[in-house]
Amino acid sequence: MPRHHAEGDPWVVLQLLQAPGSARVARSSLRSELTAAGLAHDLVADAQLIMGELVANAVEHGRADREGMIEVAWLLTTDRLLVRVRDSGSGARLAPGSLDIGHAGPEDRGRGLALVDRLSDAWSADTHRAGTQVTATLMRGDR
Template sequence: MPTPRDQRDANTLDLLGDPSVEEVRLVSRPESASAARRLTVSVLRLWSLPHLADVCELLVSELVGNAVRHTGARTFGLRMPRRRGWVRVEVRDPSRALPCLLPVRELDTSGRGLFLVDKLSDRWGVDLLPRGKTTWFELRATDR
């Protein structure tokens, strides 16, 4: 029998789309980071990988924040393809400008996004597309 949390997850995916099935387009606004986090956590729960939720929530927020702040796009896309042993989260935007991993000092209040992605993910990168790019990170998906 589904729990209330399971029902909320299903409702979120029904309402916004399921990024594990196809790309979900979101409006390029700061508040869309919340929707991206909800989608990400909902998919992880459906995959029985809730132990990855905290890290994925933080990292998807950073990628969405970069797409919203630095690309000037009207929308961005969120996908979550899964391969055996790995969870991948992708944020696609129409800009071909590459994100920069900057050195971070202890008292810096900005510029930490890709630093966090670099430190907390198992791997990450950027794929240039004919029109835009996909910035992604991957985490090992071991069942617990």
């Protein structure tokens, strides 16, 4: 699996096919690295769920690059974990806090980002000419 660290860039970056199976690959890779780093089980589980939801959105609603890929990445610092997913699509208007999981039924859409909103300490969505990037932040405090 293509994984790289650009020189001077501390992010772990994976280029994955824009395909449903990529969510599983992203979650598994993230779990392996975070578990090896000794992170708490609850933080790892939350990060995996967030990563899976963001990749699923990029697969379903985003657009792959010319090679058919999307990018997933994470950055572990002393106090936080950042999880990022990029695709080449234009994205919808997304805003933290604008989604409510409590009022959505099983057939309703938008539940994934509501989960991201609930599980992360913060998240943001940036849309620009090159595509859409969604980043979630999880603090590494007592979990």
